[in-house]
Amino acid sequence: MNATKDHIGNNKNTRRRATSKITSAIGQVRSLASKTKDIKRNTERQAEICTHSTASNGFLRCRFLPKQVEMPTVQDCREMTETQRDFYRSLSEMSQQYRIEPMQTKYFHFPYNIALAVWDIKTKMKTTNEDWTAFKLIRSNKKIHFAKEETFYVGTTLYFIPIVPLFNMLKNKNCKKNAQLLLSVFCYLYHIADVPYYRQQNSYLYWIYEMHEEWMEEDETGEDSQNYWREFRMSKSIGDIMEGKIFNIKNLDFFEQRLNGFKIRNEFDKDCYKVASEAFAIYSEYPKTTIFCNKPSSEEDPYSDDDINKAIGMEKYISFVADTTGCLYNNIEDSINAEFNEYGSMEEPTIYTPIKGTAINKADFDFEKRFFAMMENLHKVLT
Structure with a gap:
C-alpha cells in the first residue's frame, strides 16, 4: 500500500464478526385455566353511568398552577449581554468591510436576534460574490466574532x-x-x-x-x-x-x-x-x-x-x-x-x-x- 495512493472512502467489503441467532424474548402464549370455560355469560346489562349535572362547571372552578419558568441568573444575564455586544461589534466590522447594510435586529430577544442577523448577512453576502461557507462565527478568548475560514486540502490520503x-x-x-x-x-x-x-x-x-x-x-x-x-x-x-x-x-x-x-x-x-x-x-x-x-x-x-x-x-x-x-x-x-x-x-x-x-x-x-x-x-x- 502506498500512502499517496490509498484513498479514503473506497467501498470495500470488511470482515464482520459472525453473530449468533437472536432468540425472541417473548414467552409462549398459555391456554386459559379450565374452570374459566364453565363460566356463563351474564346477560344482565350494567347500570348506566352519567356525569353529574354540574361537571361542566367543575372544570371552570379548577385553578391550575402557572408553568414554572427558570429565571436567568446574574451571571447568565451578564454573559448574554457580553455575547450580544461582541456579536454586533463584529457584525458592524464585517458589514463595513464588505459594504453591506445589515438588518436592525437588536430589538428582538436573544438568541433570535443573533440568528436573524446571521441569516440576513448570509443572504446579503451573495451580492458581494463571497462564498458564505468561507466565513464562521467563532468563539475565542471567551468572545465571539466573525472570521474568515481557510482550509488546507489534504486529499483522501491515509x-x-x-x-x-x-x-x-x-x-x-x-x-x-x-x-x-x-x-x-x-x-x-x-x-x-x-x-x-x-x-x-x-x-x-x-x-x-x-x-x-x-x-x-x-x-x-x-x-x-x-x-x-x-x-x-x-x-x-x-x-x-x-x-x-x-x-x-x-x-x-x-x-x-x-x-x-x-x-x-x-x-x-x-x-x-x-x-x-x-x-x-x-x-x-x-x-x-x-x-x-x-x-x-x-x-x-x-x-x-x-x-x-x-x-x-x-x-x-x-x-x-x-x-x-x-x-x-x-x-x-x-x-x-x-x-x-x-x-x-x-x-x-x-x-x-x-x-x-x-x-x-x-x-x-x-x-x-x-x-x-x-x-x-x-x-x-x-x-
Whole structure:
C-alpha cells in the first residue's frame, strides 16, 4: 500500500464478526385455566353511568398552577449581554468591510436576534460574490466574532508511516546509516509533530487493531488465520521495540550530526537524505509545532449547523502503523474505508482570521504544505 495512493472512502467489503441467532424474548402464549370455560355469560346489562349535572362547571372552578419558568441568573444575564455586544461589534466590522447594510435586529430577544442577523448577512453576502461557507462565527478568548475560514486540502490520503520497514533496516548492516538517519526523523514525528503511535491506547489505530484481533479470536477457522496471528504478534512486539527506540530523545539531539555525516552512494541513500533534510528543515523552523496546531475544533464555531462528530478526525488518518503490506493491513484498510464512508466530511488544518474591517491576508499553511509532502516522501522510502 502506498500512502499517496490509498484513498479514503473506497467501498470495500470488511470482515464482520459472525453473530449468533437472536432468540425472541417473548414467552409462549398459555391456554386459559379450565374452570374459566364453565363460566356463563351474564346477560344482565350494567347500570348506566352519567356525569353529574354540574361537571361542566367543575372544570371552570379548577385553578391550575402557572408553568414554572427558570429565571436567568446574574451571571447568565451578564454573559448574554457580553455575547450580544461582541456579536454586533463584529457584525458592524464585517458589514463595513464588505459594504453591506445589515438588518436592525437588536430589538428582538436573544438568541433570535443573533440568528436573524446571521441569516440576513448570509443572504446579503451573495451580492458581494463571497462564498458564505468561507466565513464562521467563532468563539475565542471567551468572545465571539466573525472570521474568515481557510482550509488546507489534504486529499483522501491515509498518512500512515510503517514501523516494520525501519525495524528491518536496523538489522541490515548495509542500511545501518540510513536507519539511524530515519530514526531521527521518526523521533521528530513522535516527540515534536505529535503523530499518534498505534501501540498507545489513546490512538485510533490501537482500537482498530484490537477490534480485528477480537474478530480473529471468534473466527480461527479462516484460511489465512496463521498469517494473521503471525502479523498480529509482529505488530505488537516490533511496535513496542521501535517505540522504545523512537522515544529516546537522543535521536533528535543527533539529528543534525547524522545528517551532516551521511554519505550518498546510491539512489536509496539519496532518497533517505532528501526526506531527512526536509524533516530537519521543518523541525528547525517550527521546533514546537505539532501537526494538530490548526486542527478545527467544535468550540470554535458555537452557531454552526455542522456536526463536528460527523467529520473524520485528523488523528484517524495521520498515524504510525505496524506495516502497510500483508493480509492484516489489507483488512484494517478495508474496515477504515468502510467506517470513513459513514462520515460526511473530514477534518483538515484550518485557520480562522478575525474580520476587523481591514484587508485579510491569505492564511499561511507553509508548515502543513511542507509536512504532508515530507510524509509522502517518507512513505515512499519505506515501501
